[in-house]
Amino acid sequence: MEPLLEVKDLDVAYGKIQVLWGVSFKVYKGEVVALVGSNGAGKTTTLKTIMGLIKPVKGAVLFEGRRIDGLPTHSIVKMGVTLVPEGRQLFPELSVYDHLIAGAYLLKDKDVIRERLEFVYDLFPVLKERRSQKAGTLSGGEQQMLAIGRALMSMPKLMMFDEPSLGLAPKLVDAILDTIARLRYEGITILLVEQNVRAALEISDRGYVIENGRIILEGKSSELLESERVKKAYLAI
Template sequence: MLEIQNLNVHYGGIHAIKGISLKVEEGKIVSLIGANGAGKSTTLRTICGLKEATNGSIKYKGIELTKLDTSEIVKLGVTMVPEGRRVFSNLTVYENLLAGAYLRKDKENIKKDIEYVFDLFPRLRERINQRAGTLSGGEQQMLAIGRALMSRPKLLLLDEPSLGLAPVIVKEVFRLIRRIHEEGVTILLVEQNAFEALKLCDYAYVLETGRIVLEGTGKQLLEDERVKKAYLGG
């Protein structure tokens, strides 16, 4: 579904992504784990067209994404939930969800999809007219995911969905990611919580200073001594 080949990305003189290659197969959850500054978020931003690739290829269903702008990539079915949630704080919950459907014209289906989001996240229904900036961190994360789902993605990119959340909310977020996946959405997950990410995913890549240094199934990496030592407190 998504295939990255020899991707390089620079920020000025900094070589942030150094020739990485990875695949996301349709219907799978793939995790990208690594320390702060490893290049995980840069990888997602480049897939979405928010950061320009220096060279290399990013293909989604055979279509080269590096030549497209972000709105064209969203229309193809690729949507990102950014790190730090980035909800529109002055807009209500309902208005944030509508903003997620801004490229769509099918008004009746938009109404159905808002109901779907409220079924996934009942707390958002309770706060439908509340300004997003007044929500808790967990509620804002739910809203950010719900807003992304309003574009009807086939491939959902999640950038640090558990960051800054209480442990009980983290478990809820991962449970909801699993449910979204079970309903047919392929997921590429960037996550510092390596244990939860590896438990959840089918396949994973470990990124260190812009390079992929390890890959394997979630189970394989959970049992890998190098991963245990570096990321799992073992």
């Protein structure tokens, strides 16, 4: 089977400083794949490169077998790839509703947009209740739901999450992880980036560990959770 997303031997640099070294991984349709690693390992850089926000020095990104590296971000979104960015990146003065409609900017059909909106409101009823509220006044958890809701409006095939649990209380972390499980059930494939290695490996099928810009381990998430190397470096209490 052909992977939905394939990242092949990616080298990425900021100016003269190289931060990704031969990064390769695959995500198959229907999977939840975790990309885990510490601060500065290169996780966000990897996601930004997939979204077309950074041009790699070397390597390729394929989506449904087609090369997408070098394409503009809006074309990549149109093909069905979306990112829930680190730090949510909402507009404090814009309402919940306006954020969601903005997320559907590539959809033309009003009925489809309405359908998507109902889907998001069904997933997060609190967003419906607070549809007129400014994003800046939402709680942290509600803001995370809005960031996910906005990404869902574009009808993605692949959703990438950049540290969705960051800054959330444990109960909310569980709620967000439950949401990810539900999205998978809805047929959305997921690439989950986390520093919360245990949580990410617990809800994913497979995982990749990135250190200093290199993939150093990969495997079934259940096996990675048992691996001495992962336990020692990431799961020590």
